Amino acid sequence: MKKIAVLTSGGDSPGMNAAIRAVTKKSMYHGIEVYGVYRGYEGLMDGDIKKLELKDVGSIIHRGGTFLRSARSEKFKTEEGQAQAIENMTKHGIDRLVVIGGDGSYRGAQALHKKGIKTIGISGTIDNDINGTDYTLGFSTAMNTVMEAVDRIRDTATSHERTFIIEVMGRHAGDIAAWSGLATGAESIFIPEKTIPKSEMMYRLKTGFERGKTHSIIIVAEGVGSAEEFATYIKENSDYDPRVTVLGHIQRGGRPVAFDRILGSRLGGKAVDLLMDEVSGMALGLEKNEISVHDFDYVFQKKKADELEEISVLSSELSI
Template sequence: MKRIGVLTSGGDSPGMNAAIRAVVRKAIYHDLEVFGVYNGYQGLMEGNIKKMELGSVGDIIQRGGTILYSARSEAFKTEEGQQKAIEQLNKFGIEGLIVIGGDGSFRGAEKLTKKGYPCIGVPGTIDNDIPGTDFTIGFDTALNTIIDSIDKIRDTATSHERTYVIEVMGRNAGDLALWSGLADGAESILIPEQPDDFEAVIQKLKRGQERGKKHSIIILAEGVGSGVDFGKKIEEATDMDTRVTVLGHTQRGGSPSGFDRVLASRLGAKAVDLLLEGKAGRMVGIQNNKLVDHDIIEILKEPHTVNMEMYKLSNELSI
């Protein structure tokens, strides 16, 4: 293999640039040519592809977002779109493709893999919802962004003696809500993986009120429902002064944490190693601090799970 490509797809996550840098520099170190695909699968179909040099990835390890940009593409989901993508890859002589992204991005890599085109997936999403890896690139940074926001909101909640519902991202996964709620001592954490027990939340609020507690923080994963709606239900059930904060896309931006920079560098370099070894249709990940790789088609069949021991602990500590 002499020439590879790299693209980012789906929602951006802090650390994607560090992964791009690792792919480019690791490949060049091994005398490979590297081509960046701009605007994800849409750009791939359109041939928005440029050769990358060492300088192309200089001074980007600390930057959030992705220098290759990202876009969602309905056209790529079709047979015609996938064929266009392969034609462009062949046109540029690209023999293997590294895809940095989340679940949807990996579905695209799976499609190309099934058509015989060598792809390696690198998990980059703040949701941490990819099976086969303990952490995805961007999760740690987003988690710390959320924690910082909750710390600030708690100051206001304390000053005004209010209950705050804070809605966090995560799509259909509860990792961001669970980890941030445990880290910030939230009174209640609601995640998609655990049945919503509204009455338990209300009883916990009332018990706190009875012992003189002046404020409460409730973390709601977006996969459970609307924070605004949940806040209204609480106010109606308790008459407590309740406010809602939807953190939104602030969670996806910012300079990546040290953990995410190192993780992205390790996973990006590992992806290049796999292509050099002649492997295809794999996803790289980290488990028990060791780099691993899985069949990308098989791993996508696995369900996402959260650490229910952590969920139990959060309930025990928030009595």
């Protein structure tokens, strides 16, 4: 193996730069040329491919986002788009690729694998919704970002004796809401995998204030509904006047925490090891603190929600 390429695709996540850095430096250590693909699969089709040097990955491990930039691509889903991407890789003499991203990115990687390009996937997404890994790259940082925001909001909620409804990311996965809700002591948490009746939320609010609580925090994953909808429900069924905060894309950015920097480095290094061993069509994750390797078909299976259910139940028990 003489040449390897790396790209980031889909939504950015903290720790992607650490993974790119690891792929680049480990490859160079073994005498392999590394090429960065800018703007994900769009860049692969457009030929936006540049040979990376050590200076290109210097001082990036602490930066959020991805210096290779990212984009979503509908065209790459077509046979024409994939053929164009492979042609550009062939021009550079590249037949190995590390793809850092989520489910959609993995499907693109699998398509290239089936067409003869050796590919390894690294789970980079803040949603933590990838099967075959306990934690995805960027999830820990996103969860900490939410936790810090909620801690700040709680100060204001306490000062003004108010209820705050905080909407977090998670259209199909409630990991951010569940984990950050437990970490911040939220009174109610709403996630797609396990919803509770809004009447239960009202019961917790009323009994809490009756026993002297001065504020309440409710965390809602965007896949369940908007924070505004929940605020309207509370206003229509009580005398409370809740406030809404939508954290939005603030959850994606920021300096990666130590866990994501280390995880990105471990996954990036392992990806190079596998490609050197002629392994392809596999996705990397972390299970029981060990690097796990699963084929893409396994990763595409729905992630078990047992852990989230446990967290939701515990959060309910601790909300009294």
